[in-house]
Amino acid sequence: MAVRFPPLFAALVLILCACSQESAIQADENSAANEAMEVGDVVQNSVVNALGDARNAVDAVTGTGADVEAALVAEQPPGWGSDADAFIGKDIALDPIAGAGTLHRSGEMGCGFIPSSASAPVLVAKADVDPGAHAIAVIANGGVRERLASAAAGGFGALAGGTSLVGKGVTVDISLTSRVSLTPVGQQSSYPASLTVTVGKERQRIYAGRWICGLQG
Secondary structure, X not given: OOOOOOHHHHHHHHHHHHHHHHHHXXXXXXXXXXXXXXXXXXXXXXXXXXHHHHHHHHHHHHOOOHHHHHHHHOOOOOOOOEOOOOOOOOOOOEOOOOOHHHHOOOOXXXXXXXXXXXXXXXEEEEOOOOOOOOOEEEEEEOOEEEEEEEOOOOXXXXXXXXXXXXXXXXXXXXXXXXXXXXXXXXXXXXXXXXXXEEEOOOEEEEEEEEEEEEEEO
C-alpha cells in the first residue's frame, strides 16, 4: 500500500530541497570567487615583483641605485679616483694602474685584472667579506682615474666570481672564462677572464687576461 503524505508535508520537502540546492550553488559561487581573488592576488604580486626587478635592472645598468650611488660618492683612500667620466671624447684604452698595491690596505680582500699583454692591472677592486657589501674599483683611461662600484651587493664572494661595475657613463663587466685557477689556490687565485668596457650604447672594448683575487698586501 502506497504511503501518502499530507500536502503540507510535501510542500515543506520541496522547499527544503530548493534551499539545499541554493546553498550548494551559493557555496560553489563563493568558492569560485575566492579562487578568483587568490589568482588575482598572485597575478598582482607577480606584476609588482616584475616591476621591482625591472627597476633593479635599470638601476644596475645606469648606476642610479642608492647603494651604488653611495659607494661611488663615499670618501675613499687617495688614488681611488673620482666620479669623473674618464671616457668623454676619448678612445677606450685603459691605462695600467700605477702603484696598484697601495690601493689596498693590509688584510683587505681584493681583485685585479691584468690583460694578457701586460704585467700591471688595468682595474683594481676591493670588497668586504659581507654579502650585503658593494665592491668598489678604479680604472684609468687617458690619464683620468674613475671610481666604479658593483651594480649588485655580494661582497668579496661576488667580486671574486666575476661581477658588473658601473661608473659615470661606463659599465665594466668581468667574466671568468674558466673555473680552473692558473695558480694553486691559496691566499690568491688567478683565473682566465675577460673584461668588457661599455661606454654609452655603441662603444665597447673587450680585454682578455687574468682575474687575480685574494688577500691584498
